[in-house]
Amino acid sequence: MRRPAVGVFDSGFGGLTVLKALLQLVTDADYVYFGDTARLPYGSKSVETVARYAVQAAHYLESHGAQMLVIACNTATALALDRITSAARVPVVGVVEPGASAAGLATRNRKIVVVGTEATVSSHAYRKALEARGLQAREKACPLLVPLVEEGWVDHPVTEQVARIYLGEAFSDGFHDADTIVLGCTHYPLLKPLLARVTPGHVKIVDSAESTAREVANRIQQLVAEAEGEERRRVPRLKFFATDSTEKFQRLGQRFLGHPIEGVEHVDLKE
Amino acid sequence: MRRPAVGVFDSGFGGLTVLKALLQLVTDADYVYFGDTARLPYGSKSVETVARYAVQAAHYLESHGAQMLVIACNTATALALDRITSAARVPVVGVVEPGASAAGLATRNRKIVVVGTEATVSSHAYRKALEARGLQAREKACPLLVPLVEEGWVDHPVTEQVARIYLGEAFSDGFHDADTIVLGCTHYPLLKPLLARVTPGHVKIVDSAESTAREVANRIQQLVAEAEGEERRRVPRLKFFATDSTEKFQRLGQRFLGHPIEGVEHVDLKE
Secondary structure, eight states: OOOOEEEEEESSSTTHHHHHHHHHHOOSSEEEEEEOTTTOOOTTSOHHHHHHHHHHHHHHHHHTTOSEEEEOOHHHHHHHHHHHHHHOSSOEEOSHHHHHHHHHHHOSSOEEEEEEOHHHHHHTHHHHHHHTTTOEEEEEEOTTHHHHHHTTOTTOHHHHHHHHHHHHHHTOTTOTTOOEEEEESTTGGGGHHHHHHHSOTTOEEEEHHHHHHHHHHHHHHHHHHHSOHHHHHSOOOEEEEESSOHHHHHHHHHHHHSSOOOOEEEOOOOO | OOOOEEEEEESSSTTHHHHHHHHHHOOSSEEEEEEOTTTOOOTTSOHHHHHHHHHHHHHHHHHTTOSEEEEOOHHHHHHHHHHHHHHOSSOEEOSHHHHHHHHHHHOSSOEEEEEEOHHHHHHTHHHHHHHTTTOEEEEEEOTTHHHHHHTTOTTOHHHHHHHHHHHHHHTOTTOTTOOEEEEESTTGGGGHHHHHHHSOTTOEEEEHHHHHHHHHHHHHHHHHHHSOHHHHHSOOOEEEEESSOHHHHHHHHHHHHSSOOOOEEEOOOOO
16 A cells, blocks of 8 residues: 555645645655646635636646645635535645634634735635634735745845734734734745734744644544555655746745755646 | 727736826727736746737737737736737737837936836846847846735835835946836836836836837827728727636726726636
C-alpha cells in the first residue's frame, strides 16, 4: 500500500504556508500542490467565478492521485467549499472551520477579529463559523495586504501604516477589547511579526495554516496507517503545478514555503 | 452605411479611461468594451498567459461587430500586440506607440521616465518605442499603485508615500533631470493630481489614454466618412462585457469612465 497523497489547492503562492505547516506535522504523506497563478487573485472576484475555478483545480488534483483535498485558500473555502465538496470524489478540508476552531480555543472573552480579502469578508463565512461556536466576530477586509506581501514589503513602514489603518478600524466600535485575531488569508502569516507590533498587546494571533494542518493530520491517520514499511518511512514527495509562469512560482513560492521549490510544471486549464 | 463600431479591450476597468478619452474625441462611432475582470490583473502575469487571454478577447469583440480594436491595456499591448494583430481580422491600435509619440512631443531634454506594471516594464516595450525615437528611457514598475487605486485611495497619504518611494527610485542615477513621465498603466490617470505633487515641478505628465484616442481618431476617419446622415449625427451607442461580476463592473467602472455605466453583460470565455 502506498502512502496517501494530499492535494493542496490555492489561487497562488499563499497556500504554500499551509503546505509548510503540513510538511512539519504530517510527514507520512506525499503532496501535490496546485497554484492557479494565471487567474489570481481570487480575493476580488465573484462567487461564481471562484467556484468554477476551484472546482476545475479540485478535479485536476484528483486526476493526479490526490486522496484528500486541502483548500488552502481562504477565499475559495469561504465562497466555494460546498461546491468543491459536492464536485469532489475525495474528502475536502477547508481553512475556515479549522481557523474558527482555533480562535475558539484561543479567546477568553469570546470576541474575535477576522482579517481577510474582500471576497472572504463579503461571504461572512468566518462570522458564521464563529457565531456557530457562540463567539462574537468582527470581519475586516484588507485588500492592500496581499499586494504589499507580493511586493516583498513584509516589514516596511508603508505596510505598517496600512495595517494600522485597517486594524484601527477593525478594533473599534465595541471591538476595542477583542482578544483574538484570525489571519483569514494565507498571505498574512508572512506579516505576523509586523501584525504583532500593530495589534494591542493582549491579542492572540491565530494562523489558520497551523490549525488546518492539525485537522488534516487527524483526518489522514487511517490512510497513513494503511501505508506499509519502507513507504512509511521516506520523506514526502512534492509535486507543484502552476497555471502561470513556473519560473515566477519557484522564485516567489520559496518565500511562502520557507525553502527552495523545484520541478514546477505548467498547467493550462483548457481555455 | 452604419457608423463604425470600435472594440475596446482591457483586463478590467482601467481601459475605461481610454474609452472616456475616445468618447470626448471620436463621437461618430459606437463602442463595445470588453473587461476581462475574472482574470485581472494582467500586470503580474506571463507573456504566454496574457497573449492567450488577449487574443480570446479580441475575437470576442470582432464577433460583436468591432471594425477596429483598441488594446486599452498597457500590459496586453506591451506583451501581446503582435500576437493580437496577427490574430485579428480588423486594424488594431495599442497604447504604447501613441504614448511614446506623445512623450516625444512633450520632452525637451529627451529623457523620459515610464511607470507601469511589473509585466509592462519587464517587456521593455516602452523603452524600445522611446529609444526608436531617439529618446532615453527609464522604466519603473509600480505594482502597488493599481491596488491602491482599486482601494479608492487615490488621494491618500499612504498612496503619496508609495508614489514618493517609486518615483524617488525612478528619478535617480542619471534621471534626476528627466522632464517627462509616461503613465504606462490605465489605472494611473486617476492618480494624476497626486503624481503631479510628487514629481519634480518641471516634469510633464503624459497620459497614453489621450494620445491613443487621437491615434484612433486619425485612423477611423475613413470608416466614419462612410456612415450616412442620421446615423452620423446620433450619440455613441455603448455596450459593455465583463467576465466577472457585472454589478462590480458598474460600481467600480464609473470611477474610471467618469459617468454611470448601464447594461453590463456577463461573458464566460469557455473555461
